[in-house]
Structures are given as structure tokens and as C-alpha cells.
Amino acid sequence: MNNFVFQNPTRIIFGKDTEAQVGQETAKYAKKVLLHYGGGSIKKTGLYDRVVKSLKEAGIEIFELGGVLPNPRLSLVKEGIRLCREHQIEFILAVGGGSAIDSAKAIAIGVPYEGDVWDFFEYKASPQKSLQVGVVLTIPAAGSEASDSAVITKEDTLDKRGVTHSLLFPVFSIMNPELTFTLPDYQTACGTADIMAHIMERYFTPTRHVDLTDRLCEATLKTMILNVPKALKNPNDYDARAEIMWAGTVAHNNLLGMGRRTDWASHGIEHELSAIYDIAHGAGLAIVFPAWMKYVYKEDIARFAQFAKRVWNVDDNFFDLEEMALKGIESLEAFFTSIGLPTRLSHVNIDASRLEEMAKKATGNDAFTLGFFKKLTSRDVLEIYKLAL
Amino acid sequence: MNNFVFQNPTRIIFGKDTEAQVGQETAKYAKKVLLHYGGGSIKKTGLYDRVVKSLKEAGIEIFELGGVLPNPRLSLVKEGIRLCREHQIEFILAVGGGSAIDSAKAIAIGVPYEGDVWDFFEYKASPQKSLQVGVVLTIPAAGSEASDSAVITKEDTLDKRGVTHSLLFPVFSIMNPELTFTLPDYQTACGTADIMAHIMERYFTPTRHVDLTDRLCEATLKTMILNVPKALKNPNDYDARAEIMWAGTVAHNNLLGMGRRTDWASHGIEHELSAIYDIAHGAGLAIVFPAWMKYVYKEDIARFAQFAKRVWNVDDNFFDLEEMALKGIESLEAFFTSIGLPTRLSHVNIDASRLEEMAKKATGNDAFTLGFFKKLTSRDVLEIYKLAL
Secondary structure, eight states, rough: OOEEEEEEEEEEEEEETTGGHHHHHHHHTTTEEEEEEOOHHHHHHHHHHHHHHHHHHHEEEEEEOOOOSSSSBHHHHHHHHHHEEEEHHOOEEEEESSHHHHHHHHHHHHHHOOTHHHHHHHTTTOOOOEEEEEEEEESSSOOOOOOOOEEEETTTTTTEEEOGGGGGGGGGGEGGGGTTTTEEEEEEEHHHHHHHHHHHHHSSOOOOOOOOHHHHHHHHHHHHHHHHHHHHOOOHHHHHHHHHHHHHTTTTTSSSTTTOOOOOOOHHHHHHHHHHHHOOOHHHHHHHHHHHHHHGGGHHHHHHHHHHHHOOOOOTTTTTTHHHHHHHHHHHHHHHHTTTTTOSSGGGGGOOGGHHHHHHHHHHTSSSOOOOHHHOHHHHHHHHHHHTO | OOOOEEEEEEEEEEEGGGGHHHHHHHHTOSSEEEEEESSSSHHTTHHHHHHHHHHHHOOOOOEEEEOOOOSSSSHHHHHHHHHHHHHHHEEEEEEEEEHHHHHHHHHHHHHTOSSHHHHHHHHHHHOOOOEEEEEEEESSSSSGGSSSEEEETTTTTTTEEEEEEEGGGEEEEEEEEGGGTOOOOHHHHHHHHHHHHHHHHHHSSSSOOOOHHHHHHHHHHHHHOOOHHHHHHOOOOOOHHHHHHHHHHHHEEEEEETOOOOOOHHHHHHHHHHHOOOOOHHHHHHHHHHHHHHHHHGHHHHHHHHHHHHHHOOOTTTTOHHHHHHHHHHHHHHHHHHHHHHOOOGGTTTTTGGGHHHHHHTTTTSSBBBOSSSSSSHHHHHHHHTTTT
């Protein structure tokens, strides 16, 4: 086990009707907020009205910025920064999924920074100060509700980049599983791939002697595998929705990665896909992860055999661990297929025309390698894209 | 799943040599500290010298209060409160295990309180303010290093009572598994029982649909079962010690109990034992828990069968879940025995003479019941003590 530091200060308020607490919770931090959200779904479901009512009852002045898109854009972040500065807003309330939250986080670190907020995403600067961010979560997927990171896309160059800093933890996240009853099946499935990917990026590690975190990862994966089909079958199954929502937070609140080197190559490989083709991040992960596995499993067949056995109940075969490893990868792929996700680039109509370009971009033109389970060059990344065709 | 609020702000600094960071970490909060510890072991191992050196290098003025005993005493807490007030000390650094930490927490809430600090333990008052507490952990057991609770014994009446409040989270906990190499085997074993009990108090719940937390509990228990025998066989096995130490924190940082009603009857039943007979808390738990299980398992045989299968690898027997349940309890008892713990009152020379007195005391003379898996009256508690004879 490696040395580590763990701290996660986000206050999670979880359960039925909890969005009614948003006003009193926000009032602990601010009197003026930027209410930040995506499209019309929160208006259609009535969530928008309930949030506004709760904020107003707590005497909070509301400024609004809607229009966050999936793969959230830098231009809207800049608009948010401008609004906050103009009105001296010190708190951003994100209502939505990972896109709204990440956009809110980027605004929050951008406001007190004199330079271009994109500097943080190009590692030219590190955040020193931030506005505070609160969350009402509507989509279990990104884990941003209790993470210290945010991912933004710069639309003119189609660069999708992340920033990680302890200032990015939301101060609170309100999580009512009932708010996810109305999610389209495809969005539930994409969120599932994202959550499972967050766990697997931590699970596939070169670090030895990580029993507890291995088992915590397996526990969270198995919870997803059990509950996602239930939620798809009966979208109003509160208990299944609750398990998925809480698993999505545990998957990405850093606990599962403590003491171990984590990978993140699949995320890097996927980001090029969703940046260029604007597919859902979760769909991209469902395509990339099995291909990544097929390419790298020989680095540690025992770990893949353990994954097969403990997560997918693949039968022991101590004479042929490789067979077990491959059955585990097959099981993951079959699960993704069973919940309606694409697992090949062809399933989302992406052809081979830009694979080399993406492979180069993913590695900064070979300025760096991706991942740690196996360190991948642009040539490796290209092979993984090809395996995913 | 029940509604819940989860927040744990404690900063964990985990790994080799991390105690060297105690000065710089403490300096973030205070210039004057009360260094609070137990007996001579930290002086014998050189830890005391390293901590003092690090604090002095960070320019921190040190006041000292040693002498914390297992089942920490109210009188020493009061001495600590007096010292802090006299010298305007605003930070307490506990170096040791749960006893030193709990004593430090009680001092911390006692200093700003005008009344008797014992009021908090009798629920006559709730803490409104607290000094800050930092920790250098030497014994994985109580989980107090990242918990919001503390347990103190009032020696004149032999009352052992706990207080829980978010003010009681330490601001940081430094955890170096190497510091546990020198623990006597019996102390490692007692710590194990305490850690496993913290998990099982959460696991045995009347709440339905708690998949994720069930599995996280099982993951943490299995980690203990795998690693404790390794640490006993080779006390300098860093990786085994690290798994145990981190499991001890995860067991009791509240994560495993979210969304479910937790029990805590066994802790209540044990507290009477260690208060009156001054046995190690972990030893008491190893005696009480199997007896409690035998008394209550019929409340939910499926849950006990799941425990048997998932934690102890007991074979499925879907025709006779009760058989599985009983094998799980046997497995726990056999494990405790295998690591050198007592599992009967007679093993620690406690006879039947005071069982009724303890059963009455544990339930406040039948003013309340204990636990939620099954709500226990003093009569039930007496039966459990008898099963443990």
C-alpha cells in the first residue's frame, strides 16, 4: 500500500424530499447565488420550481444561468464568471448532473482568478481561491457531487480537459434518488458506465497489497450490477435508484483509490471521442473500457482473474487464469450490452478516419503516456481504438 | 434505504514516516498544544521524541498530560480541562489509541463549557463549542481517529458513557502502520474485535435494501479476517498492518452505517463489563458479540445466512438457512479464538454474581431498550450475559 492523504469535506444530504432543504443549506454560505443548470428537464419535472421556492423562502437572491450542455463548454463558464463578477455572487448552486456541476466548479475557480480560467486546465496555473459550490444532483454518473475535479471542453479546439484541486469539493450535495425516476433509460445506462469506469480506473492498479480498496471497489461494482437492471425494469424503484446514486458518489469520492496508483487511461482515451464526436461520456467509456482491457490484461492476469471471480462470479480455473480474465472482460461487455450501451465505435457511427489524430491528441503528441496499469503511447492508444472499432 | 446525512471532515495522513509531519500539520491550527498520551510505550519506542521534535521544529509550545489509561477516566479529563484553561491552550494532540483520543475529545468539549463535562455524557447538555483535536494513532481499534464520538468512564460510579457530536471529529489523524509493529499480540487481537464489532453493529440492521453498505461492511470484515493472522504471524508485515489500520478507520468513520439503522446493543452490553471489571473493550466485545448473535439471529435468519456466506465462505444451504446462520456465528467465534481472544466470561474470570446488576445498568433500570436489530430489555441482556458465561 502506498502512502496517501484522504480528506473529503462535502456534506451529503441524501434521501427523499431532501431538495426542500436547499434553501436553508445554501443560506449557511451565501445570500446571493448563481443558479446553474442545463436544459428544460428540471423545469418540466417541477424541480426548478421547488428549488427556487426553497431558496426564496430562505431569503436568497437568485441569479440564473441555464443552458449547460453535456460535455460542458468553456464559453458558458466564461459567461458565468462574468455574471458572478458583475453581481458580486459568491456561491454557485448547480442543479443537474456532472455537466452542470463541473461547469459550476469551473466558474467558481475562475471568478477570483485574474487570468484565463482555461489556464487551470492546461496546468499553467493552480487555483488559489474559489467561490463555494453547492449541488442538487439529478443524474448519478460523474461523481462530481463529492469529487475534487471538473472536466470542461474548449469548443474551438475541441480540447476536453480536467482540473483537480481540493478547492473543487462542493460544500454540500443534496441527493434525492426520486429525482432520477424520470431519467431516460439510455442516460441511466450511460451514468452506469461512468460510475463503473470510475471504480475500474482505480481497481486496475500496478500497486500490490491493496486488499481493502480492492474489496471496496468490488462491493461497489456488484451493487451497480445488481441494481441497474432493476432500475431499468422499474424506473420508480426507489431502493435500486438509491443504491445507484450512492454508489456513484462512493465510486468517485476518492475513498476507493486510497493507497494505490490509479489508471485513468480509458478516461483519457474516451475524452478524445466525446470531444470530437460529442457522444455521451458514459457511452464512450462503455466502448473504450473493454477494448482497453483486451489490450492490457496480460500486464497482470491475476488481477483480471480476481475481477472476473469476485465481480462477475466467473468460475475458478486455477489452471488457466487467462481464461478467467477473458471471461471477466466478456462479462463486463455483455453487461454493458444488456443495459443498452454501445460497446463498439461502429455502434455510434464512428469510423477509423480520425483514430490516429485522436491517439496523438490523447498523448499530447507523445509528450506523455496515458495510464499506469500499463503506460500507453500514442501507438498503444491507436491499437485500443482499433480494437474498439 | 433510509435518508441520511454524511460528512466526515477529518484529514487522514496515512503511511510510512508520516508522524514527521505532525509539527507542520499542527501549526496550521495552533501555536500551543496539550500533548496527551497514555503510559510509557510511546517513550520506549521513540515516538514521543519524534513527535516532540517535529512540534518544536514547527515552533509549537508544548504542555503535557500523560497517564491516560484504557477505559479512560473522567478525573484525567478534568485535569486536562484545568490545564487547558490555565494556559489558554486551544489544541489537543492525542498520541496513542482510542483511549488517548477519546480523553482528548472530552477535554476539548469540556474546556469551553461552563458546567461539568460529564453533563454531555448524561445527555444533560450538548456541546456547542470545542477545542480542536489532532491525532497520531498507535493502535488500530477504536476508530476514534476519524469518528465523531468519545467514550469515558466515571470512576466513582463505574459508569462508562459515550457522546456523539460532529464537533468531535479530529481535524487530522496521522496514521503510520509501522507504529503498530510493536503492539503486543493481545492488543492487536483486542483491536481486531473492536474493529469487527464496529462493522457488525452496523451490519446487523432491521433496514431493508442496503446493498451497497452491506457489501462495504463485508469487504472490510474480509480484509480484517485475511490480514490479522498475517500481522500476528509477522508483526512487522507492513502491508497487513496497513490494511488493518485503514480498515479500522473505515469501520467507524460512519460510511458503513449510512442509510441504515445501526444496532450498538453489544457495545452497551460490553460497556458494563469493562466499566466494572476493567477488561479490555475488545476482549469484552469478543465475548459479548457471539452471545448476542445466538440470542437474536432468529430475528432475521436471511441476514445471518448472508453474513455466513459472504464473510465466512460458509456453503450455501438454501434448504436450511438457519444452519448457515449458525455456522457463521461459529466461524466468528472460532476466528476470535484463533487470534487469542476470550469468547466466554469464564475466560476472563468473570462469574455470574453481577450479571443482573449489569443488565439493569445497561438499560438504565429498564428506562430504555438496547439496540434495534432486536430491542433488548434488561431481561434479554441478562440472557445474553448468561449465554456468554
